[in-house]
Amino acid sequence: MLKLVGAVLVLGAGTLAGFYQAQQFAARPRQLRELILALQRLETEISYGFTPLPDALERIGGSLREPLKSLLASAALYMRPDYGLSAQDSIRKALGEYWKRTSMKSAEREVLEQLSGVLGTSDRQDQIKHIALAVGQLKHEEAAARDDQVKYEKMSKSLGLLIGALIVILIF
Amino acid sequence: MITKDNLGEIDMTLNWLDLFPETVKRMLLNLSKELLEHVEEVRIREERPLEINSAGKHHFLDRRGGLTLRPEEAYKPTREDTHRLLDLISNHSLYTMEEELRKGFITIPGGHRVGLTGRTVLSGGRVEHIRDISGFNVRIAKEIQGAADDILPHLLDRKRKRVMHSLILSPPQQGKTTLLRDLARQISYGKWGNSSVHWPGMKVGIVDERSEIAGCLRGVPGFDVGPRTDVMDGCPKAEGMMMMIRSMSPDVLIVDEIGRPEDAEAVIEALHAGISVIATAHGSSVQDMRGRPALSGLLENRMFEMYAVLSRTGDHRSYKLYDGGQRTLQTAISGQPGGDAYA
Numbered sequence: 001m002l003k004l005v006g007a008v009l010v011l012g013a014g015t016l017a018g019f020y021q022a023q024q025f026a027a028r029p030r031q032l033r034e035l036i037l038a039l040q041r042l043e044t045e046i047s048y049g050f051t052p053l054p055d056a057l058e059r060i061g062g063s064l065r066e067p068l069k070s071l072l073a074s075a076a077l078y079m080r081p082d083y084g085l086s087a088q089d090s091i092r093k094a095l096g097e098y099w100k101r102t103s104m105k106s107a108e109r110e111v112l113e114q115l116s117g118v119l120g121t122s123d124r125q126d127q128i129k130h131i132a133l134a135v136g137q138l139k140h141e142e143a144a145a146r147d148d149q150v151k152y153e154k155m156s157k158s159l160g161l162l163i164g165a166l167i168v169i170l171i172f
Numbered sequence: 173m174i175t176k177d178n179l180g181e182i183d184m185t186l187n188w189l190d191l192f193p194e195t196v197k198r199m200l201l202n203l204s205k206e207l208l209e210h211v212e213e214v215r216i217r218e219e220r221p222l223e224i225n226s227a228g229k230h231h232f233l234d235r236r237g238g239l240t241l242r243p244e245e246a247y248k249p250t251r252e253d254t255h256r257l258l259d260l261i262s263n264h265s266l267y268t269m270e271e272e273l274r275k276g277f278i279t280i281p282g283g284h285r286v287g288l289t290g291r292t293v294l295s296g297g298r299v300e301h302i303r304d305i306s307g308f309n310v311r312i313a314k315e316i317q318g319a320a321d322d323i324l325p326h327l328l329d330r331k332r333k334r335v336m337h338s339l340i341l342s343p344p345q346q347g348k349t350t351l352l353r354d355l356a357r358q359i360s361y362g363k364w365g366n367s368s369v370h371w372p373g374m375k376v377g378i379v380d381e382r383s384e385i386a387g388c389l390r391g392v393p394g395f396d397v398g399p400r401t402d403v404m405d406g407c408p409k410a411e412g413m414m415m416m417i418r419s420m421s422p423d424v425l426i427v428d429e430i431g432r433p434e435d436a437e438a439v440i441e442a443l444h445a446g447i448s449v450i451a452t453a454h455g456s457s458v459q460d461m462r463g464r465p466a467l468s469g470l471l472e473n474r475m476f477e478m479y480a481v482l483s484r485t486g487d488h489r490s491y492k493l494y495d496g497g498q499r500t501l502q503t504a505i506s507g508q509p510g511g512d513a514y515a
Binding site for chain 1: 190191193194197255256258259260262263264265266267268270273281301
């Protein structure tokens with residue numbers, strides 16, 4: 001009896017792990033898309049709105065879904081004068097705190113970290129170029145993420161269940 | 173010594189310290205309280221000694237925040253320091269400062285002004301932008317209530333119950349802007365500095381091209397410029413004066429540093445509209461005005477009824493007053509000490 005309960009638990013855990021993995025594969029392209037849209041909005045805020053960076057991040061963050069919402073909001077928060085942090089430090093600090101909650105990978109993080117070094121430090125044309133470059137790189141990642149989703153999403157689900165089953169068989 | 177914990181209690185006006193990168197801020201906080209409160213300028217030049225000007229004297233700062241006059245002992249701000257400073261004063265958004273970079277200075281919350289030097293980018297022979305910014309002059313604005321106490325009674329036309337058209341002349345760094353700010357405040361409140369004058373406060377319009385007089389942040393004055401005062405912030409003087417005349421019906425129009433032909437035209441327009449104008453200009457005597465084409469016309473046509481020439485020696489300020497025909501009315505009224513924000 002106890003064995004049976006154990007087997008069901010192992011099987012359940014395997015399945016859940018598979019579903020979680022699949023969900024990550026599905027969330028990454030969606031979050032990437034959202035990030036790209038956010039950067040494009042930032043470009044508009046900079047080029048047409050002359051909006052200061054903290055205000056722009058806060059405004060854009062407000063219209064996004066979690067976890068990007070908190071990421072941008074906290075970056076804007078750290079830019080307040082009483083923190084005394086530069087734009088780069090603020091963004092890096094926010095990335096450090098919130099990146100784990102996203103489903104994105106280190107390649108995307110690198111793009112953002114690189115962008116943070118130049119954000120706000122030059123004239124509009126230059127800013128637009130840098131943002132466009134970052135958007136280009138993220139689009140590339142997005143395409144790869146979609147491929148991964150097609151390839152691995154379903155597979156992860158079945159794999160989770162199968163691995164669970166394998167463990168059960170091995171134990172018995 | 174001032175620590176960050178008791179800083180708030182000592183003086184709210186020290187919040188300009190938040191602008192500086194941590195390294196420089198720590199040195200400034202090591203200064204004595206008295207010195208820190210009288211700081212007029214902090215000059216940061218990349219890889220060259222950190223300098224402060226306090227009460228009319230200059231000092232270099234060493235790594236521990238001690239004063240020295242020997243450049244080789246002084247702390248030399250690094251590229252990292254200047255980058256951080258630029259990032260902080262531009263609110264992380266240099267791209268919003270295109271106009272400011274063209275003019276060579278940024279005004280920051282509190283009305284403080286940061287002058288910038290670096291490599292200029294030209295477009296069609298005119299300065300378009302400053303790049304590689306490596307030199308900063310942070311001029312600390314101070315509000316000295318009562319700075320205009322001595323001079324205001326002389327600017328009143330008691331018969332006609334109005335303020336006279338006045339021009340305040342002084343070289344830079346003599347406290348022109350501080351004086352102008354206090355004039356606006358007192359006229360607006362109806363404090364005339366004389367017990368025999370009991371007029372109510374007047375409507376005051378300030379055209380604040382460099383955001384120095386009122387120290388506006390998002391259009392709201394950071395200094396107390398009085399309850400009946402309207403401020404046109406960041407607006408070219410001539411255009412701003414015309415806008416004020418047309419739309420805000422001020423009794424007194426206050427404007428800083430006139431000097432271009434279009435400024436003079438706008439002043440004439442205001443005078444003819446029956447509005448009293450109080451303006452300032454760079455110069456150390458009324459005679460100096462003759463040499464300036466834009467201003468000499470105003471002088472010859474007796475547009476101003478009163479000229480005040482400021483001068484400062486150490487901590488004391490004095491005025492010389494001349495009437496419209498440039499006759500000396502009064503010399504050397506001792507002013508409030510410490511009228512030293514900027515000119």
